Amino acid sequence: MKAINYQLAAIGILAVTGVGAQESSPAKPSYVALIGGDVETVTDGLRRGATVLIKDDKILEIGRDVDLPEGTVRYDVTGKIVAPGFVAAETRGLGLGRARSQKIADALDPYQDTIQLALASGITSAYVESGSGGTFEDRTEGVSATSAVIKMSYGNLDGMLVREPAAVNLSSWISGTAAQRYQIRESFRKAQEFIEKLKDHESRKAAGKARPNEQPPKADALELYVQLLRGEIAARMRAPTADATFAALALINEFRFKAVLLDVCEAWTMPEEISRADCLCVMTPRRKWPQDKASNRPSGSSIEQAAILRRAGVRFAVVPLAAWIDTGGIAGRDLQTLPIEAAFAVRGGLDERTALASITITAAEVLGVSHRVGSLEAGKDADIVVLNGDPLDYRTLVDLTFVNGRLLYDRSKSPFYDHLK
Amino acid sequence: MKHLASGIRGGVPALLLLAVAAGRQETNTEEIIAIRCEKIVTAAIEGPQTIQNGVILIRGRKILKVGPARDIEIPGDATIVEAAHRWALPGFIDLHCHIGGSMRDINDMVHPANPELTTRPTIDPDNEYLKMAVAGGVTTVLYIPGSGTNLSGFGTLMHTAGGKTIDELIVRFPGAMKVAQAWNPERGGGDLGASRMGMWWSLRQLLDRAKAYDEAWTAYETGQTRLKPDRKGDLDHMRGLFQRKYPVIIHTADPRDVMGTARMFHDEYRLPCIISHGEFGGYKVAGELAKRGLPANIGPRLYDFRILVDEGKVYGIPTKYREAGVERLSLNTDAPVIPQEDLCFQASMAVRFGLDPLDAIRAITIEPARAVLIDDRLGSLEPGKDADILLTTGNPLDVRNHVTWVMIGGKVVYDTAKERRRY
Numbered sequence: 026m027k028a029i030n031y032q033l034a035a036i037g038i039l040a041v042t043g044v045g046a047q048e049s050s051p052a053k054p055s056y057v058a059l060i061g062g063d064v065e066t067v068t069d070g071l072r073r074g075a076t077v078l079i080k081d082d083k084i085l086e087i088g089r090d091v092d093l094p095e096g097t098v099r100y101d102v103t104g105k106i107v108a109p110g111f112v113a114a115e116t117r118g119l120g121l122g123r124a125r126s127q128k129i130a131d132a133l134d135p136y137q138d139t140i141q142l143a144l145a146s147g148i149t150s151a152y153v154e155s156g157s158g159g160t161f162e163d164r165t166e167g168v169s170a171t172s173a174v175i176k177m178s179y180g181n182l183d184g185m186l187v188r189e190p191a192a193v194n195l196s197s198w199i200s201g202t203a204a205q206r207y208q209i210r211e212s213f214r215k216a217q218e219f220i221e222k223l224k225d226h227e228s229r230k231a232a233g234k235a236r237p238n239e240q241p242p243k244a245d246a247l248e249l250y251v252q253l254l255r256g257e258i259a260a261r262m263r264a265p266t267a268d269a270t271f272a273a274l275a276l277i278n279e280f281r282f283k284a285v286l287l288d289v290c291e292a293w294t295m296p297e298e299i300s301r302a303d304c305l306c307v308m309t310p311r312r313k314w315p316q317d318k319a320s321n322r323p324s325g326s327s328i329e330q331a332a333i334l335r336r337a338g339v340r341f342a343v344v345p346l347a348a349w350i351d352t353g354g355i356a357g358r359d360l361q362t363l364p365i366e367a368a369f370a371v372r373g374g375l376d377e378r379t380a381l382a383s384i385t386i387t388a389a390e391v392l393g394v395s396h397r398v399g400s401l402e403a404g405k406d407a408d409i410v411v412l413n414g415d416p417l418d419y420r421t422l423v424d425l426t427f428v429n430g431r432l433l434y435d436r437s438k439s440p441f442y443d444h445l446k
Numbered sequence: 447m448k449h450l451a452s453g454i455r456g457g458v459p460a461l462l463l464l465a466v467a468a469g470r471q472e473t474n475t476e477e478i479i480a481i482r483c484e485k486i487v488t489a490a491i492e493g494p495q496t497i498q499n500g501v502i503l504i505r506g507r508k509i510l511k512v513g514p515a516r517d518i519e520i521p522g523d524a525t526i527v528e529a530a531h532r533w534a535l536p537g538f539i540d541l542h543c544h545i546g547g548s549m550r551d552i553n554d555m556v557h558p559a560n561p562e563l564t565t566r567p568t569i570d571p572d573n574e575y576l577k578m579a580v581a582g583g584v585t586t587v588l589y590i591p592g593s594g595t596n597l598s599g600f601g602t603l604m605h606t607a608g609g610k611t612i613d614e615l616i617v618r619f620p621g622a623m624k625v626a627q628a629w630n631p632e633r634g635g636g637d638l639g640a641s642r643m644g645m646w647w648s649l650r651q652l653l654d655r656a657k658a659y660d661e662a663w664t665a666y667e668t669g670q671t672r673l674k675p676d677r678k679g680d681l682d683h684m685r686g687l688f689q690r691k692y693p694v695i696i697h698t699a700d701p702r703d704v705m706g707t708a709r710m711f712h713d714e715y716r717l718p719c720i721i722s723h724g725e726f727g728g729y730k731v732a733g734e735l736a737k738r739g740l741p742a743n744i745g746p747r748l749y750d751f752r753i754l755v756d757e758g759k760v761y762g763i764p765t766k767y768r769e770a771g772v773e774r775l776s777l778n779t780d781a782p783v784i785p786q787e788d789l790c791f792q793a794s795m796a797v798r799f800g801l802d803p804l805d806a807i808r809a810i811t812i813e814p815a816r817a818v819l820i821d822d823r824l825g826s827l828e829p830g831k832d833a834d835i836l837l838t839t840g841n842p843l844d845v846r847n848h849v850t851w852v853m854i855g856g857k858v859v860y861d862t863a864k865e866r867r868r869y
Contacts, residue, residue, distance in 0.1 A: 311788075313578075313785070315574070327867075328848075328867065328868075328869055329867065352751045353747065354725055354746075354747025354748060354749050354750060354751070354763075355746060355747055355748075355783070355784070356747075356748040356749055356792075356795035356798070356799070357788075357791060357794070357795045357798075358784075365845060368844075368845045368846050369845050369846075371845075371846040372845055372846050372847065372848050417846065418844065419794045419795070419797070419798055419843065419844060419845055420797060420798050422798075440757060440758035440759050441751075441758065441759060441760050442759075442760055443759075444759055444761075444800075445762075445799070445800055446800070
């Protein structure tokens with residue numbers, strides 16, 4: 026069913042890639058301006074009737090009185106909403122070709138068919154994992170490092186990879202065997218020892234007390250754990266139940282590393298504990314988890330989870346029920362309607378600003394790329410969507426999508442939705 | 447960004463049930479309940495579809511009056527439901543539901559056609575899926591067998607709450623006969639009914655037998671003959687089809703099979719029928735359904751996207767049927783394919799793909815009621831109809847709003863002010 030011929034669609038998309046695209050000549054910068062829209066910056070409020078000026082692949086300026094350099098390509102977006110491209114904190118099957126390898130950088134396919142539909146849905150960045158069957162998981166260490174943040178830069182391999190690895194998959198701490206849990210804790214402990222040894226080595230060296238030719242200790246297979254302890258990368262743990270979340274928090278509190286809890290369904294029963302551990306969550310407001318009728322504490326999923334976590338100060342990203350692009354006809358449950366899933370969090374009592382953040386800046390934080398994407402700010406990547414209405418409205422469609430300053434989707438020139446109002 | 451609803455979010459009980467019981471006497475007249483709300487969406491077959499500042503009067507199981515507050519006098523002894531920031535709508539109705547029972551007991555695939563089977567005994571009134579359905583505003587479902595065989599049995603038209611036993615939940619039995627044409631019932635084995643040829647032959651055999659059976663019994667019952675026909679248990683329920691008491695609902699899709707279904711059940715056998723699913727390009731013959739006045743029940747898929755067939759476009763299927771002139775349009779979830787509580791969300795998505803919002807609301811209220819021949823009782827807020835009523839925080843198509851209160855047959859079955867909110 027997925028083996029769809031996208032040739033016709035591709036023609037429509039390629040037809041627009043020329044519009045506003047820049048020649049990558051460093052000597053001659055190119056400018057694009059989105060003029061007159063209501064700019065939802067996410068981090069700095071809504072700017073009505075403002076202009077967003079893009080220089081090459083970055084946002085140069087946002088404001089009402091922006092001087093446009095000569096030769097600026099202009100888009101009148103009056104009456105539209107201009108927002109940061111949406112960030113998918115979890116996906117499957119996006120952007121990777123058939124040739125999977127140890128490194129995602131080697132497996133990227135900028136012409137992969139579903140990228141076009143992702144762009145038409147306003148998604149500009151996504152978390153991807155390779156070999157979801159565990160092909161490359163380093164079982165002895167209980168971790169998987171084949172993860173990356175990529176951009177939906179259709180047709181452009183340059184600028185597609187944002188970071189790799191993007192996270193350490195530590196789900197086996199929760200779902201794995203006792204032996205795996207032992208391995209994980211041992212690895213953390215050894216990584217701590219390594220960091221101490223390294224500190225010791227460096228301080229002795231600085232004090233001139235090191236032996237001649239003394240080499241610094243090597244992290245070897247513990248490298249990812251060292252990065253975790255240093256806060257350079259986040260661990261991802263799938264924790265749908267309260268039990269799983271408690272298990273995750275125990276490890277986080279023991280070793281104090283940056284962590285993301287995925288697929289949380291009962292986190293609303295323990296918001297304070299999560300807040301104290303200072304970890305981020307990824308959730309789907311409509312995801313259902315049955316109540317544990319044998320339990321004497323609150324259990325099961327709640328549509329109010331997002332609002333409850335917000336009140337406790339827990340930050341979270343929202344992902345859809347199906348973290349992929351589904352073209353089979355089932356509507357409103359996959360990546361194509363990511364903002365609508367965030368709207369379901371509003372149904373549960375969440376404020377709209379946090380809901381929008383959950384698919385932009387907080388999702389970028391979850392992926393460790395918030396310095397580049399997730400909000401509209403001068404200096405950040407020009408990943409921008411122009412919408413024909415309120416981002417959280419069920420009717421809103423994407424009119425234009427820019428990635429790295431390039432216009433890669435124009436609804437009026439692509440076949441997908443040009444027939445809709 | 448603005449809310450359509452001005453209601454309070456975040457758990458403060460906004461709904462005040464105020465019993466004005468002072469001096470009330472118990473008489474033989476039933477209690478009157480009055481709902482005062484911001485807006486009523488009536489989904490009436492004809493007449494005004496919305497009323498601002500409305501009042502609904504309910505007596506016992508039935509709706510007594512619906513209209514603007516200024517036109518309706520609330521009796522002094524009525525129980526008043528203050529819902530100033532709420533919308534009131536008829537309970538939502540889904541004609542393609544499989545979640546009334548255990549989910550495991552709706553596909554007995556013994557014979558190619560099974561008119562002797564019914565979903566009735568499999569209903570589980572304490573079912574978690576039904577509890578979620580109510581929280582999504584779904585008050586009535588046609589709980590039908592699966593599509594494992596060509597004719598998989600009889601479905602039950604049932605409420606989603608308000609009864610402890612199967613009998614208390616039943617709106618009408620049989621609700622409809624379930625037939626499956628196209629794909630699912632095609633069997634891997636080499637027996638009869640492995641392909642469309644065999645299936646069509648066996649369906650016609652059965653319909654011919656049932657028709658003759660009904661005629662023989664009708665002749666006996668009306669005194670045209672004293673010769674009592676033999677009882678044939680497997681055909682008993684099929685008599686109601688020929689007497690137009692309930693319809694046949696047909697799982698079908700793709701232009702060829704939608705057309706073939708209309709020809710067999712409507713043109714040849716003149717049975718009341720519902721074309722269910724209708725996806726995978728079925729819209730291409732929607733004009734033929736319009737010509738015949740046949741109801742289409744679209745879902746769970748709501749769009750067609752096949753590059754070579756649909757020109758690379760994401761076509762909203764309900765929109766395509768509507769554009770072809772199909773006025774009798776309803777939407778389904780095929781629950782559990784789409785969870786039962788998301789029936790209204792199906793309407794939202796149909797609007798996203800171009801359907802008019804009011805048509806979308808009607809497609810989950812009055813149109814399914816008409817299609818299943820129960821519109822004399824259900825599907826709209828009109829005097830004389832059953833009091834199956836929802837209160838929502840605003841336009842239910844906007845997913846930011848939710849259902850706060852549900853009444854079935856005059857009885858409150860869900861109230862977020864008094865119990866844990868489910869959806």
